[in-house]
Amino acid sequence: MFETGVSGFLSSDMRLHISLTFIITITASCGTADSRKIRGISPSYKRFYRERKSFLCIDGSKMIPFEQVNDDYCDCEDGSDEPGTSACPRGRFYCTNLSFRPHYIPSSRVNDGICDCCDASDEYNSHARCQNTCWNLGQRERAYVEGQMRTLDEGLQLKQQLIEEGVLLWREKQAQLRELQQVAEDLQIKLEEHRRKKHEAERLREQTLKALGAGDSSVRRENGSSTFNFLDSNKDGSLTVEEVQAKVALVHDEERLLSEDEAVALLGGGRLMDLTLFQHTLWDVLTKADSVKIRGSLDAAGRVVAEDLEASDGEWEATNQKKVEEAYDTVNMEISDLRKKLTIDYGPDWEFLFLNSQCYKLKVYEYTYTLCPFNQVTQRSTAGADVSLGRWGMWAGTPHNQYSQMVYESGEPCWQGGSRSTTVTLTCGTETALRSVREPSKCQYIMDFQTPVACQPVLKQRGIHSEL
């Protein structure tokens, strides 16, 4: 009575506010309505439904007689007059669900023959025989939540370890990087030394060659003794068949080993040849270089000899330098790899770092899926080869927690254009493992990946249901 009076001279917005105030302050001691009236209302909304002559739609749009609340006819635009029936299209019904969790269902689920509230309160006028399952659900929920809590606790502990390990790993990696950089530096110095030496040697050789190239006479000036010494591998003062075979070759077929007969012929028909004989026979042949030459030389014997002056030294030097260069390249590659890895975001505490070098497998029907975090995702059928389902792309979680999802992109192309990609959702668990893989649309894969590092302390606070 009071409210109607008030609402008569107030705007509808004001009306709502004022009448609420009145309901709360003045009518707080009113008796509760019968069960029909309060059906489907949460405790916090009960104050709107104190029984009286009339009811004001909660949006303030309309005043109706109180008998029309929950009378199975929708009067209010906002559905507030029918919280306990299916009459209003946009209504909602409150399941009290004692000993479980209370929640709202769309009022279209009231008396539709399907049990929605575990306390069966939504099917008060239907053929559905609903049991009150709240206690069981509550038990299960509590067990589940407890399990979750345990998992979370354990997970968070593990995560702490992993964070610590992560930090160590991070430092280790940093140290490794520094080490590698040091090695690279050393190698570079070495390499420069080699290059300097080589340079020096080249300079020397050029000088020699210049000298050699000055004329025939200068070649002649070398009377063959040094060549003799070069050919005389065992330095016994005479050339043997074996020594000739080892270092002398045909000009036109360098690959072929000289036969014994050919070597004997070069040695003047004997099996040994001393320097004097050499200077008069083989030395001439070699300097002409029209039939035989020193193995490995390109040009006339004289030049070869000039090179051969440092040959043994030079060869060693060249292989050595190559090795250093290779080592240097390898180290640099490792450095760039490591640097690339270190630029990836591993979380605020580097807690995801340990995943970097790992791979996780899961078999789903005929396929085996492999997730190598921060690297790639692959699929292998029992018969076939690996198919790439994407390479590491980025973190793609919520703004609230960007580390809840990873995206792997640009995998193997698909028939209808585009390429395969995988979205990995990270959930809290005590073990790190791939839990499920699905392909809801062609070439778009979804993975559930469980790991302690996905455990969030915030979950812990949320997980405890005060309503329980």
Add this chain to the structure above:
Amino acid sequence: MATFTERMAPVLVLWLAVSLSGTWAVDKGNFKTCDQSSFCKRQRALKPGESPYRALLETMELTNTRLTLQLINDNNKVRLLLELYRLQGNITRVKINELKPLKLRYEVPDVLIRDPPTEPLSLLSQDENGVVLSLGAESQRVIVSARPFRLDIMEGREVLMSLNSRGLLAFEHLRMRKDTQADPEAEKKEETDPAKQAETAKEEEEKVEDGMWEETFKSHSDSKPNGPSAVSLDFSLPGVEHVYGIPEHADTLRLKTTENGDPYRLYNLDVFQYELYNPMALYGAVPVMLAHNAQRTTGIFWLNAAETWVDISSNTAGKTVFGKMLDYVQGSSETPQTDVRWISESGIIDVFIMLGPTPKDVFAQYASLTGTQAFPPLAAVGYHQCRWNYNDQEDVTSVDAGFDEHDIPYDYIWLDIEHTDGKRYFTWDPHKFASPKEMLQGLMDKKRKMVAIVDPHIKVDTNYKIHNEIRSRSFYIKNKDGGDYEGWCWPGSAGYPDFTRADMRDWWASMFAYDQYEGSMENLYTWNDMNEPSVFNGPEVTMHKDALHGAWEHRDVHNLYGFYVQMATAEGLIQRSGGVERPFVLTRAFFAGSQRYGAVWTGDNAAEWDHLKVSIPMCLSLGLVGISFCGADVGGFFKSPSTELLVRWYQTGAYQPFFRAHAHLDTPRREPWLFGPENTALIREAVRQRYTLLPYWYQQFYHAHRTGQPIMRPLWVEYPEDPATFALDDEFLIGRDLLVHPVTEEGARGVTAYLPGKDEVWFDVHTFQKHNGAQNLYIPVTISSIPVFQRGGSIIPRKIRVRRSSSCMMHDPYTLYVALNPQRTAEGELYIDDGHTFNYEKEFIHRRLSFANNLLSSVNLAPDAQFSTRSWIERIVILGASKPSKVILKTDDGQESQLEFDFDSSMSVLTLRKPGMNAGVDWNVMLQ
């Protein structure tokens, strides 16, 4: 070997998929033009006005029900037998066969629901030029002219239709082969046989043309052991400028003339990525054409199941409106006329001429021949969620949960081919669908249902029960050499059961028994795809015409195959419930009569705006020839729709009879909630509109089932005298009371809808705004708009408490929308039954609701029927009303009570609050 096949099958499928998906448009080169189909080419080359056929009047025999008469082809002396029947309900049947065919020619069985009852014919006059017969009491006559043979059907002095008036009757008689390719032994024998020799002499004038005895298309050759066998006949329709029907074509509602291109083709084909607006054949064929002008509607039903081509020409086609006007002014105008010519590859001429005169009469006439739309379970009229494929049970569960989470109703979730164990139908993938009953029970707990695909191609695999049984019973179609016909389809090598055999169909039906079809339950229904039949490596992706169905060639029965597959499947679903439950079977291929077995859809369309648009004329054309339960894949099958297109498609599909979303395997997911909350809300709203209107839809299905009237109707069906409606196919009626003009243009800001009816008014169903009829109304639209109007003078029942599924709404109360016409009257109906059993034949509520003189009343239309409902009337909304001083409800027990009401004077809408009477009883409401 088994493992080899196991391994090869997926590879083949992959190969096919890759090779098939190379381009986005249909490869026209895979399908024949008329020129590439030898009989079509031969027949089309005939010139009009040179008919060699003469009626031999002296052979005429007239009994009470039938006239027979021989025709002779003066060129080759082959005689034909003409039979003419007058059928009950203003239908004339003309049959022409060879008088003495070398062997029997195929006559289509099982399509007619019975031997059509005849009416007496009587002779009016006769002379040497012809005879005149009376066609019953309606001053209708048929004139048989002798030379050349010709039939004219007259009413009064008006010619309604003429047959062979252009002289294009052609009947290729069966003959012995006598070209060089023939077996020389046989030829010798023929020569020594004097009787045969005479026959040979007689035929000497017949030219042997290419393609008569063998025909090659691409790499496929057709052996044609029976030689040429085509039949053809022309029909003239004086005064007609509009012809419709002969689905299935992706074309406008009004058929086009075909002089400058190919004829419309009727040959059931699995056309990959079909093109729009052309006469190419598609998945189904109904050889029925309707002709309409402002005075009369007639129909031609050409009962032939072989490959058929239909030519249409018109003497006014190509004339501009100005040209026509000039003709009129100069008085030189010839009567507009449409000429039609039917050409079929084999069989006989058996044609039913339905003489109307109204569109409704033609529908009734056709229904009397081939039956009416099967009355589906109510749930099948709800929303269907499909995709190739829901991957596993978990996927099904999560999609099902998605609908609840987003509060969108649906009734059926569908499983495509991947649910099977290696494309072996009637089985389940052992990993992905390991416990189908558990899954089905989960759906049943939510009062929802499932459809699983069962295609007619059967994997050739000796470890597969279905294959072994079919093979052991010799139920497979045979190839020309007598072995089991094998073709490639989804499972790899597959056999095709011979569904033309009744014993095969009985066996097939028995496979749907719960103990045969493992994992099936009563809420599992069936989808028959690929039943053209589709044969990946066959000519035109279908079966070789020389394959054998017992004595008949596939050539003779081709267009019937899909019809029989659906028939046998529907029968299986009926039998498994002991004849209690109504079946629901969707088919892709169809023929005349397919309406009796379930629903059809327009096949593999694409996510393009033009495909959305063409869904309207495609379903309208099907409705005109009896197949009312029609829909197109919402969203488009191939490709991925833009969000706008998807929303518009839901809005359109919600107002078409079969409402199913479907998507290709290679497309991204598109469940309604994947496009942001705004679009989810738009789609939810469209689906909810469908569900609120389910009582009206169901009532339309009941009527379609009872009378054969189409559910989704072109406007001209209800406004046959208004030429402005004759070519409209961007809007349509549902029943007669709802007009829908869906938005099918990208980025549309408005649509122009034609509201018909000179003295009528239409109410916008969303705003209750009233509009006058006989005008083009511009309607500004936003993305949430679905322009729908209720006809003034109608009463439409709705259930506005939309729930999870139609079954959940079973007992819900009704809101009646009473839209007053300018005379302040309105009429409507209320039909209620149990929604799923055949008990509706006796147990139902059918009431007439009428409003006149300020009195709204509900009267029982079926006093003998028994049914009681818990549903009641919760609200009555009267559009175009004036404010009463009081409203009195009177129920049949004599009780009177005053009703509360609310009057919105700006829109003239009167809402009666909670009258509360049971929906099944007599009552009236008086406005005072």
